[in-house]
Amino acid sequence: MTATPRSPRLLLLSTALLAVAGIALLGMPHGQQPPAPATSPTAQATADPSSALSALGRKPAVATAPSTTPAGSTPSVVESALPPHGEGVAGDRAIQRSLEAAWPADLPAPDERELLTAGRALLRADATGVGRGQWPTVFPDSGQELAPAFATARFRIQAAIARRDGSPTKAVVHLVWAGMDRGGTFTDLRITDWHFTRTTATKGAVSWTPQPRT
Numbered sequence: 001m002t003a004t005p006r007s008p009r010l011l012l013l014s015t016a017l018l019a020v021a022g023i024a025l026l027g028m029p030h031g032q033q034p035p036a037p038a039t040s041p042t043a044q045a046t047a048d049p050s051s052a053l054s055a056l057g058r059k060p061a062v063a064t065a066p067s068t069t070p071a072g073s074t075p076s077v078v079e080s081a082l083p084p085h086g087e088g089v090a091g092d093r094a095i096q097r098s099l100e101a102a103w104p105a106d107l108p109a110p111d112e113r114e115l116l117t118a119g120r121a122l123l124r125a126d127a128t129g130v131g132r133g134q135w136p137t138v139f140p141d142s143g144q145e146l147a148p149a150f151a152t153a154r155f156r157i158q159a160a161i162a163r164r165d166g167s168p169t170k171a172v173v174h175l176v177w178a179g180m181d182r183g184g185t186f187t188d189l190r191i192t193d194w195h196f197t198r199t200t201a202t203k204g205a206v207s208w209t210p211q212p213r214t
């Protein structure tokens with residue numbers, strides 16, 4: 001039995017394909033491997049920007065300066081929409097929208113209003129010293145003469161939201177603010193968080209209690 005001779009055209013095609021494959025292999029850098037597929041992060045997003053929006057936790061000078069975080073540490077969804085530094089009051093609305101987009105509302109409206117009122121007052125007291133006597137458990141040194149860390153005249157809360165903090169009985173108020181320190185340096189897009197626990201009085205009244213800084 002004799003083998004059927006192969007078509008010259010088929011042999012030429014096979015030779016050309018082998019040559020192209022050889023050139024492609026030779027042109028690949030030594031040791032190069034296809035990139036591994038990116039893995040999705042497994043860490044859960046936290047409702048606390050001190051972790052997700054955080055990293056400002058520096059110790060205050062003389063008067064307890066609020067814990068703050070550089071704007072670059074905020075989540076990308078917030079960072080991408082933040083106005084530039086020095087934008088002034090005109091940029092505050094964009095900051096508020098960014099916070100609300102990053103953390104959708106998850107508290108009843110009455111609780112959110114109570115928390116925002118308390119959070120703003122706590123931040124003002126912490127930064128400027130105004131009203132510290134209202135929070136003796138948070139500011140045990142409120143009776144002492146302390147120079148405020150930030151000037152009252154240049155202090156401004158740019159945006160604020162209140163959200164749950166991992167459970168129905170815990171909440172956190174995220175605030176973005178601007179102020180001039182005692183050295184005369186004005187900075188905006190500062191980030192501070194205040195944490196609260198929900199307490200129920202003997203008659204059933206519910207309120208939110210701020211937690212002292214640790």
